Each structure stands twice: as C-alpha cells, then as structure tokens.
Amino acid sequence: MPERVLSYPQAICEATDQAMAADPSVLLFGLGVDDAKAILGTTKDLVTKHGAARVFDTPLSEDAMTGVAIGLALAGMRPIHVHIRMDFLMLAMNQLVNMAAKTHYMYGGQEHVPLVVRAIIGKSWGQGAQHSQALHSFFMHVPGIKVVAPSTPYDAKGCMNAAIRDNNPVLFVEHRILYFLKSDVPAETYYVAPGKARRVTEGSDITLVGVSQMQLECFRAQIYLKERGISAEVIDPIWLSPLDMDTIIESVRKTKRLCVVDNGWLTCGASAEIVARVCETLQGEKIQVKRMGFANTPCPPTPPLEDLFYPNARTIASAAHKMVKGVEKLPDERAELKSAEFKGPF
Amino acid sequence: MIERIYRSLYRIRRVEEEIARVYPSDKIKSPVHLSIGQEAVAVGVCEALEAADITFGTYRSHALYLAKGGDLKGMIAELYGKQTGCCKGKGGSMHLADARHGVMGTSAVVATTIPNAAGYAYATKLRKDKRVVVSFFGDGATEEGVFWETVNFAVLKKLPLLFICENNRYAIHAPFETRHPADNIVERVRAFGIPSMRIPDNDVLALHDAVDSAAKSMRGTDAGPVFIECMTYRWREHVGPNNDFHLGYRTEQEAQHWIHNDAMRIIGEKLAEPARKKIDAEVEAEIKEAFKFAEESPWPDAAELWSYVYKE
Numbered sequence: 001m002p003e004r005v006l007s008y009p010q011a012i013c014e015a016t017d018q019a020m021a022a023d024p025s026v027l028l029f030g031l032g033v034d035d036a037k038a039i040l041g042t043t044k045d046l047v048t049k050h051g052a053a054r055v056f057d058t059p060l061s062e063d064a065m066t067g068v069a070i071g072l073a074l075a076g077m078r079p080i081h082v083h084i085r086m087d088f089l090m091l092a093m094n095q096l097v098n099m100a101a102k103t104h105y106m107y108g109g110q111e112h113v114p115l116v117v118r119a120i121i122g123k124s125w126g127q128g129a130q131h132s133q134a135l136h137s138f139f140m141h142v143p144g145i146k147v148v149a150p151s152t153p154y155d156a157k158g159c160m161n162a163a164i165r166d167n168n169p170v171l172f173v174e175h176r177i178l179y180f181l182k183s184d185v186p187a188e189t190y191y192v193a194p195g196k197a198r199r200v201t202e203g204s205d206i207t208l209v210g211v212s213q214m215q216l217e218c219f220r221a222q223i224y225l226k227e228r229g230i231s232a233e234v235i236d237p238i239w240l241s242p243l244d245m246d247t248i249i250e251s252v253r254k255t256k257r258l259c260v261v262d263n264g265w266l267t268c269g270a271s272a273e274i275v276a277r278v279c280e281t282l283q284g285e286k287i288q289v290k291r292m293g294f295a296n297t298p299c300p301p302t303p304p305l306e307d308l309f310y311p312n313a314r315t316i317a318s319a320a321h322k323m324v325k326g327v328e329k330l331p332d333e334r335a336e337l338k339s340a341e342f343k344g345p346f
Numbered sequence: 347m348i349e350r351i352y353r354s355l356y357r358i359r360r361v362e363e364e365i366a367r368v369y370p371s372d373k374i375k376s377p378v379h380l381s382i383g384q385e386a387v388a389v390g391v392c393e394a395l396e397a398a399d400i401t402f403g404t405y406r407s408h409a410l411y412l413a414k415g416g417d418l419k420g421m422i423a424e425l426y427g428k429q430t431g432c433c434k435g436k437g438g439s440m441h442l443a444d445a446r447h448g449v450m451g452t453s454a455v456v457a458t459t460i461p462n463a464a465g466y467a468y469a470t471k472l473r474k475d476k477r478v479v480v481s482f483f484g485d486g487a488t489e490e491g492v493f494w495e496t497v498n499f500a501v502l503k504k505l506p507l508l509f510i511c512e513n514n515r516y517a518i519h520a521p522f523e524t525r526h527p528a529d530n531i532v533e534r535v536r537a538f539g540i541p542s543m544r545i546p547d548n549d550v551l552a553l554h555d556a557v558d559s560a561a562k563s564m565r566g567t568d569a570g571p572v573f574i575e576c577m578t579y580r581w582r583e584h585v586g587p588n589n590d591f592h593l594g595y596r597t598e599q600e601a602q603h604w605i606h607n608d609a610m611r612i613i614g615e616k617l618a619e620p621a622r623k624k625i626d627a628e629v630e631a632e633i634k635e636a637f638k639f640a641e642e643s644p645w646p647d648a649a650e651l652w653s654y655v656y657k658e
Contacts, residue, residue, distance in 0.1 A: 054472075058499070059498055061495035061496075061498065063461070063492045063495060064461040064495030064496045064498075064499055065495075066461070067460065067461025067462050067464070067465060067496070068462075068464050068468060070461075070462050071464055071466040071467070071468070072465040074451070075465065075466045075469030075473075076469065077472075094455060094492075098458060099451075099453065099459075104654050104656070105436055105654045106437050106443075107433050107436075107437055108431070108433035108436050108443075109653070109657075110433070110443055110444075110446075111450065111451065112657035114657075143655050144655055144656065146656075167656075168656050168657055
C-alpha cells in the first residue's frame with residue numbers, strides 16, 4: 001500500500017473534517033477557526049465545508065465559551081473548542097474543572113460532557129513565559145477529564161477521532177514544533193484509543209518515556225545512544241489520563257532504568273506521577289529513575305536562555321549515558337537530529 | 347392557573363420548612379440554601395414554560411427544581427444522601443438535577459451555569475427544536491465576568507435564552523450597595539441591545555406574564571435573549587435553616603416589606619378556602635411521603651464511589 005503522507009496539522013484537520021461529515025452533532029469553534037490562517041491549517045476549509053453555524057469564531061471570552069461548549073455537550077452535541085495557545089486555558093479553568101470534569105458524577109450519571117478542548121503549546125522564537133507553557137499535569141490531576149498528547153501525525157488523527165467519539169471531556173494537547181512533522185496517515189477513520197501507550201523502539205539498557213514534543217527528543221536521543229552502544233527503549237504514553245502504566249512498568253522491569261522526559265515542569269508533573277507509580281509497583285527491585293523537563297523557571301524568550309530551559313536529544317542522551325555508564329557524555333550534534341525551529345519573521 | 351401557581355408556591359415553601367424542621371436531626375448532611383421568601387421567582391418563570399424547556403440554576407435551587415417539575419422524592423433522598431436521590435447521593439442540595447424534567451444542573455460556584463445555558467440554547471437553535479432555555483442566577487453573579495461574556499454571546503447569536511436574575515440584594519452578608527456603583531443592572535444589560543426589565547416586589551403574576559411573553563417572542567425565532575431582574579428577598583440565613591437578623595447586616599424591619607408581599611399568601615387569598623385547603627392537604631401528604639421515602643431508602647453501596655467518574 002502506498003504511503004499517504006500528511007503533516008501533523010493536516011492530520012488533525014482531516015480527522016475533524018471526517019468527524020464533522022459523519023456526525024452533524026460535531027461543532028468546531030474558537031478564536032480564529034474560520035479565518036484565513038485556520039489555526040495553522042488545522043481547520044482549513046472546514047467553515048466552507050460544514051457551514052458557519054457549525055464552525056465559528058468566538059468573542060474573546062474563554063470562560064464563557066468553555067461554558068457554552070459544556071452546554072452544547074449537555075444538549076447532545078460534540079463540541080471541539082480550540083485554543084491556539086494552551087496558556088489561554090487558565091481563563092477556562094472554572095468551567096473545565098468545576099463543571100466539565102464533574103457533571104457526569106455530580107448529577108449521578110444523568111448527564112455527560114462529550115467535549116474536546118484543543119490546546120497548542122508554543123516553543124522557540126520568542127514565545128516567552130505566557131505562550132510556551134505545558135499545563136497538561138493540571139488536568140491529569142482532576143478525575144473526570146481525559147488528557148491526550150499525540151506526538152505524531154498518525155496519532156494526532158487517531159487520537160482526535162478517539163477524543164471526538166469519547167463521551168467525556170478530553171484535553172487534546174498539541175505542540176507547535178510537532179506541526180513540522182509528516183508521516184504516514186491512513187485515509188480512513190481509525191482510533192488511537194485512550195489508555196494505551198506505544199513502545200516506539202525496543203531496547204534493553206534504559207527506558208525513555210517522552211511526553212508530547214519530548215517524545216521526539218527521546219527518539220532522537222535513542223539514536224545518539226545507539227552510537228555509544230546503549231540500547232534505549234522509547235515509550236510514548238500518548239494518553240496521559242488514563243495513563244497506561246503497564247507498558248512502562250513492563251519496560252522498566254526489563255531495563256531497570258527509567259528516564260521520564262516531560263514537556264513541562266517537574267514538580268507535581270507528569271514525570272513525577274509516572275516515576276512515583278513505577279517506584280510504588282517495583283518497590284524492592286533495584287532500579288534507577290530520573291526525571292527531566294523544563295527548568296524550574298518561567299520560559300525566557302532570549303535564545304541562549306531558552307535553549308537551557310528545555311531538555312533536548314543531546315542532554316537526554318547525556319543523562320541516559322550517565323545512568324547506564326556512570327558518566328555524562330554529551331554527543332556531538334548531528335544536523336538531522338536537530339529540532340525544527342521557527343524562521344522569522346513571525 | 348392561579349391554582350397551579352399557588353400549589354407550586356405552597357409546595358416549595360412547605361418542603362423547605364420541613365427541611366428546616368428536620369435539619370437539626372443531622373439526617374440531612376448537606377448545606378442547604380433555602381429559597382423561602384424567593385419562591386415566586388422560580389414559580390413565576392416555570393409556570394410560563396413548557397415541559398421540554400430547559401433550566402440551569404444555582405446552589406439555591408430547591409425552588410427551581412420543584413417548580414420545573416423535578417421529582418420531590420428524588421430531591422429529599424438526595425439531601426439525605428441516599429442511593430435513590432436524584433443524583434444518587436453524589437450531588438447534594440447544591441447540585442440538584444433532574445434532566446428528564448429540564449433541570450439540567452445547579453452549581454455552587456457563582457455564575458458557572460450561565461454559559462452552560464447559552465450553550466444549550468445554541469444547540470436548540472441549531473436543531474430548531476423550539477425550546478426556550480432559562481438561566482437562573484443571583485445579583486452576585488452579575489459581578490462575574492462570565493455573566494457579561496455570556497450576555498454578549500447570547501445577543502450576538504440571537505439565542506432563545508432567558509436570563510433570570512434573582513436579586514435578593516445580598517451576597518451572603520454583603521448588601522448590593524457595597525458591590526455595585528449603581529442600582530442599574532437592567533440598564534447595563536439593556537446596553538447590549540437586549541430587552542431588559544425589572545419585576546418589583548416578588549410579583550409572581552407580573553413575572554409569569556413577562557416570561558410568557560418573552561418565551562413566545564424567542565421560541566423558534568431569531569428574536570434573541572431577554573433579561574428579567576426579579577426583586578425578591580431571602581427570609582432565612584444564606585446557608586442553613588435559621589433566621590439571621592441577629593448578625594446585624596440587615597434588619598427585621600427591612601424584611602417586613604417582603605413578608606407583606608409574600609406571594610404564597612397573596613395568591614392563596616385569591617382562592618376559595620375549600621380549594622386552597624384541598625391543595626394544602628394534597629401537598630402535605632406528598633411531602634410526608636417524600637420524607638418517608640428518603641428515610642427508608644438505602645445508602646449507596648461502597649462500589650458507588652467509583653461509578654460515573656467517566657461515561658462509557
């Protein structure tokens with residue numbers, strides 16, 4: 001079968017388009033969904049195909065529009081609410097945490113909220129403190145809401161289909177740098193179901209778990225490590241809530257070493273959760289664990305400091321090298337393993 | 347119509363008086379925000395609605411729940427925390443819901459359900475199902491940004507949404523004057539281009555007529571939302587079964603105006619005594635049965651802790 005290559009935004013757009021064509025209850029709204037830039041192409045042509053009543057821009061009212069999304073869901077619709085930067089979710093927290101996550105439980109199962117909230121994390125080229133936060137762990141903390149952070153175009157489409165079909169609120173975490181990725185994406189509708197991680201590479205020396213864009217960096221780190229004779233097993237959790245711990249624990253049982261690299265801060269974060277659950281399960285076994293993620297600072301826009309703020313394939317490889325061989329070893333940079341970056345002007 | 351309105355007013359008043367009577371026994375382990383004195387708002391609105399119409403409310407929604415047709419046994423059992431409660435013991439007094447009767451949800455966080463009502467109204471409009479959606483909230487909710495965001499959106503999209511502001515002039519113990527620069531909510535909302543009015547003195551019949559007319563205007567049309575500020579008064583404390591005049595933030599003298607304008611008494615006096623007594627007796631029997639049902643209902647099983655976190 002010939003490959004059918006789509007970019008990450010094209011994959012999201014295709015999933016949304018197909019879902020809207022198949023189900024008239026699917027709606028799409030948010031700031032900019034129907035404009036010429038179409039949320040970086042993820043909503044391209046959808047207003048033309050599905051009409052302005054189902055695809056619409058909104059006032060700058062994240063709080064109310066999240067509440068509107070919940071009301072639509074209560075009425076039996078399947079709304080998708082888009083935020084071009086995740087930071088805007090802070091304006092929607094009351095509705096997401098106090099209503100969306102609780103409705104099904106609090107009203108004794110009478111009602112439910114099939115809602116997808118898309119949020120894009122920014123990075124590089126001066127995104128700065130308020131446009132590059134990754135706040136998925138806030139939502140992992142709250143029962144009643146699911147969280148997914150696909151890292152490939154294939155998973156972006158499959159997870160979007162699963163999120164739209166889900167009868168619960170789903171926070172759909174995207175990453176601006178992942179938008180540069182292209183991969184094989186089947187034309188038909190398929191589902192990457194909640195609660196199933198993927199073992200991306202098989203290895204025996206160390207387990208690398210990477211979240212969102214850090215999955216890509218872990219994959220590259222694994223290539224650097226191979227040069228040094230270290231065999232890394234890379235796992236993509238894909239869904240952060242529900243979280244597939246079995247796949248991760250099975251891997252750590254084998255490798256005895258775990259490095260979780262989150263695209264986010266460490267304190268009370270996804271990495272803390274994953275490491276804690278591994279340690280609780282494998283108590284008494286001799287294992288090493290490590291966490292990597294954002295520096296414990298706001299994100300600075302100036303490039304030399306921003307570079308220090310994020311882990312990357314080389315720093316991950318170096319940390320893994322230390323866990324396996326006892327010393328850090330920063331590999332020489334290979335051009336093809338560098339992360340894609342924005343080019344100016346913005 | 348007068349009989350229906352009286353029955354609903356009397357039923358709500360007596361249910362809540364019974365809750366207050368039982369409360370010291372600690373059988374109701376749920377913070378109760380009683381509507382006693384404010385029944386006219388929920389009754390005036392809901393008697394003008396159709397069964398399929400949709401409502402969203404606040405933590406002070408016993409009156410709304412009952413006026414819209416919510417199941418009384420389910421409500422009392424919910425307050426008792428029993429498995430037979432309308433929310434299976436997972437909602438409590440502040441989160442009553444009876445979706446089958448259009449009571450979609452009530453929330454403890456002020457103003458939170460206002461945009462939910464707008465979302466439902468958008469779906470209604472999209473599906474052309476000719477429902478009217480009503481959002482109940484207090485005067486305090488008009489201090490929240492989400493209220494104004496929702497008014498803006500509702501007017502923009504011409505939603506069949508009725509905003510009912512239950513103005514009892516107090517946010518817990520803070521009087522209206524300390525929270526608003528002017529007593530002009532209606533004028534402020536009207537500036538969005540939305541028909542807005544105030545119904546003074548807890549006037550249930552005037553409210554009923556206003557809602558009847560508003561619902562007719564927006565049902566299945568592009569007329570858009572209507573805002574009604576309903577002046578009313580909470581007789582009891584903010585939360586709990588007692589009076590609170592001893593706290594000093596308001597006076598019994600102030601309350602006299604509202605007790606004089608008690609909608610239940612005024613409407614009751616319009617009925618012939620035998621008709622009124624018949625209604626009273628029927629309601630009393632229903633309330634007795636509901637409390638008995640709650641008392642005798644089972645507690646939830648331990649496994650119920652985990653049910654309904656996620657919908658399959």
